[in-house]
Amino acid sequence: MKREVWEELWARTLREHPDKVARRPPNAHLVREAAQLRPGRALDAGCGHGAETLWLAALGWQVTAVDFSASALAQGRSMAEAAGADLAARIVWAEGDLATWQVEPEHFDLVVCLFVHVAGSVEEMVQKMASGVALGGALLMVGHRPIDPVTGAKTAAAGQVQVAVEDAIAALDPRRWNIVAEEHLRAVAGSGVDAVIYARRVA
Numbered sequence: 001m002k003r004e005v006w007e008e009l010w011a012r013t014l015r016e017h018p019d020k021v022a023r024r025p026p027n028a029h030l031v032r033e034a035a036q037l038r039p040g041r042a043l044d045a046g047c048g049h050g051a052e053t054l055w056l057a058a059l060g061w062q063v064t065a066v067d068f069s070a071s072a073l074a075q076g077r078s079m080a081e082a083a084g085a086d087l088a089a090r091i092v093w094a095e096g097d098l099a100t101w102q103v104e105p106e107h108f109d110l111v112v113c114l115f116v117h118v119a120g121s122v123e124e125m126v127q128k129m130a131s132g133v134a135l136g137g138a139l140l141m142v143g144h145r146p147i148d149p150v151t152g153a154k155t156a157a158a159g160q161v162q163v164a165v166e167d168a169i170a171a172l173d174p175r176r177w178n179i180v181a182e183e184h185l186r187a188v189a190g191s192g193v194d195a196v197i198y199a200r201r202v203a
């Protein structure tokens with residue numbers, strides 16, 4: 001979806017459901033994987049209103065949070081400020097389009113990219129995100145699959161391009177990455193599966 005569509009969606013969601021947005025917990029796959037990591041520098045690409053960014057910053061991570069929706073970023077910034085000056089100081093909120101945004105090469109100990117769909121090839125998107133990971137660091141990407149494998153029905157992600165297990169396997173060199181890429185049933189019954197890609201850079 002285009003920037004204007006996301007911006008409109010975020011502005012409406014924040015207007016109509018501010019409490020729901022504020023209460024949304026961080027992604028469970030991130031919580032599971034990042035709990036084992038020592039805080040360092042993280043990139044949250046397509047951060048939305050920043051539930052994951054705020055969680056990482058609370059653990060001591062220095063987070064660069066990128067999104068092209070100004071409304072989502074403003075919400076994230078105000079939640080960070082409400083959580084305290086120390087936490088807020090650990091986050092850089094950056095307005096940018098991931099299709100053209102330059103990822104600082106090998107700079108981050110953790111790159112997170114959750115439910116983001118951009119124009120172009122998903123393989124290129126995985127490689128772009130991976131290029132930001134420092135040696136010893138980790139990449140977490142999650143994509144909602146368009147078809148529920150149990151029922152064959154379309155999910156809320158139908159028609160969107162999000163990361164799939166096979167994209168990650170094709171994009172990442174197994175000599176440089178320890179890759180765990182698998183589909184997980186979503187918490188809400190009937191809403192399909194997420195492709196969860198967790199890769200540690202080993203060379």
Ligand SMILES: C[S@@+](CC[C@H](N)C(=O)[O-])C[C@H]1O[C@@H](n2cnc3c(N)ncnc32)[C@H](O)[C@@H]1O
Nearest residue numbers: 006046047048067068069097098099114115118
């Ligand atoms: C489904 S939301 C996911 C937000 C957050 N990662 C999460 O898991 O809740 C997708 C987010 O990606 C952002 N986004 C989509 N395409 C983008 C692009 N090309 N550049 C920057 N942000 C983008 C949208 O504005 C939106 O905030």
